[in-house]
Amino acid sequence: MKITPISGPDAAERAVRALGLDEAATDLFSTEAICASLRRAASFLCPATPRRLVDAVLEAISPLDESCLVTRGQVAEQLDFLVSIGDLVELPRREDRGSRQLYLAPPSYVEKAPGQYLLLGVRPNASPLVDEPVGAEVLYEGHTRSIELAPEVGPLRLRAAGLREIRREHWLEHPRADHAAAVVAAMRQRLDQAAESGDVSGLTIIDPRASVHYYRGRWRPPADDDSGDFVARRPQAYGADLWCLVRIECGMPRALLDLPVDASDVPACDEAWRFQAAIDAVTGNPQVMHVRSATGAPGSRLLDLFGPVPGWAQRNLELVGTPVSRARGALISYRVPMSAIGEMSAFVTDMLWMHVREEGGVA
Numbered sequence: 001m002k003i004t005p006i007s008g009p010d011a012a013e014r015a016v017r018a019l020g021l022d023e024a025a026t027d028l029f030s031t032e033a034i035c036a037s038l039r040r041a042a043s044f045l046c047p048a049t050p051r052r053l054v055d056a057v058l059e060a061i062s063p064l065d066e067s068c069l070v071t072r073g074q075v076a077e078q079l080d081f082l083v084s085i086g087d088l089v090e091l092p093r094r095e096d097r098g099s100r101q102l103y104l105a106p107p108s109y110v111e112k113a114p115g116q117y118l119l120l121g122v123r124p125n126a127s128p129l130v131d132e133p134v135g136a137e138v139l140y141e142g143h144t145r146s147i148e149l150a151p152e153v154g155p156l157r158l159r160a161a162g163l164r165e166i167r168r169e170h171w172l173e174h175p176r177a178d179h180a181a182a183v184v185a186a187m188r189q190r191l192d193q194a195a196e197s198g199d200v201s202g203l204t205i206i207d208p209r210a211s212v213h214y215y216r217g218r219w220r221p222p223a224d225d226d227s228g229d230f231v232a233r234r235p236q237a238y239g240a241d242l243w244c245l246v247r248i249e250c251g252m253p254r255a256l257l258d259l260p261v262d263a264s265d266v267p268a269c270d271e272a273w274r275f276q277a278a279i280d281a282v283t284g285n286p287q288v289m290h291v292r293s294a295t296g297a298p299g300s301r302l303l304d305l306f307g308p309v310p311g312w313a314q315r316n317l318e319l320v321g322t323p324v325s326r327a328r329g330a331l332i333s334y335r336v337p338m339s340a341i342g343e344m345s346a347f348v349t350d351m352l353w354m355h356v357r358e359e360g361g362v363a
Helices: 008-018 031-045 050-064 072-085 154-160 180-192 268-282 311-320 338-352
Strands: 088-092 100-104 108-113 116-120 139-141 144-148 204-206 228-234 242-249 252-258 288-293 300-305 322-324 332-337 355-358
Touching: 008 050, 031 050, 031 072, 031 100, 031 139, 050 072, 072 088, 072 268, 072 311, 108 154, 108 311, 139 322, 180 228, 180 242, 180 252, 180 268, 228 268, 242 268, 288 338, 300 338, 311 332, 311 338, 332 338, 338 355
Parallel strands: 288 355
Antiparallel strands: 088 100, 108 116, 116 144, 139 144, 204 228, 228 242, 242 252, 288 300, 300 332, 322 332
16 A cells, blocks of 8 residues: 655645535635534534543644644634534533533524525534535535525425424524623522532633623633622533632632523523623623624625624524624624614623624614
8 A cells, every 4th residue: 555645735625625615715724614623523522521522623633733723712612603503512411410511413404594594413423414415515604504495495305304493483592681780680699599619729700890802811810809709610620611600709719609500401601601791781891792884795784793692692693694704803703684783783782781883883
């Protein structure tokens, strides 16, 4: 057998092709390829911890990433998006309710509009979600996959391919609207009833005084002058850091409550991000959605988010918008029809108490 060496760029192109993507239109370090790599890793490794999937992807692509284009944080962010939209499901471990694992979500679809279908789920062993008999190519845009079929045959072909329909109303389920102050009060009441925590090694908190325009920069260890209730993460021996609420007095943890608290099948980060949005609103530092013009896309606007949102909020965005290359400083950006801007602005204002900033003014 003859072994022929190939260059790093050639290996990266072949890897993109193996992921089912067009190597002429994308590269191994794009959002589309990172998400495809995560789905592929999950198809072989799940059930698995988030850390294991991130490690597997970094191990595969890092030797080809000569310019250090991809960081652990970026891969972890994309994994959060896959969980939020429903490609993967986060559930407690049976043997340890305190830690959580990711599982493959079943192959499914949601109708975005007649003839347009958002594809969800992951098949084991890197099997394609849909194959050639469906009659159309899968479109990869950011962390999402979709397909366009004639409305009269689309659902039939997708069901024949083994995908189940998720009804829009079920996919868009979300908590009831409430005042931010009420959500914060409920959080504090839970911490009032929590046991003494003692010292928590490796604890990090979201600083409510830090800029809401730079999510990663909001995370830090507790300081001596910190007192109050915070969204936090704490390390565990195996798996990703756990999400929690923590009460701190003069820099020392006094009470701690692991998330989720409302329902065990809800991703812990969903509760954490909604709690943080409520804290930000109450402290006069609300999170922001920026609305701006979409050059070259008449009839559309671009929405920029600077921090993560719960999965139910992201699913609303997925149904009306399309992920695009994010603006400088944004965590994620979407292209959305102008007709949907008012409804989406009202949604994030009512549910996450955001400040909607219109380019050239305030929405």
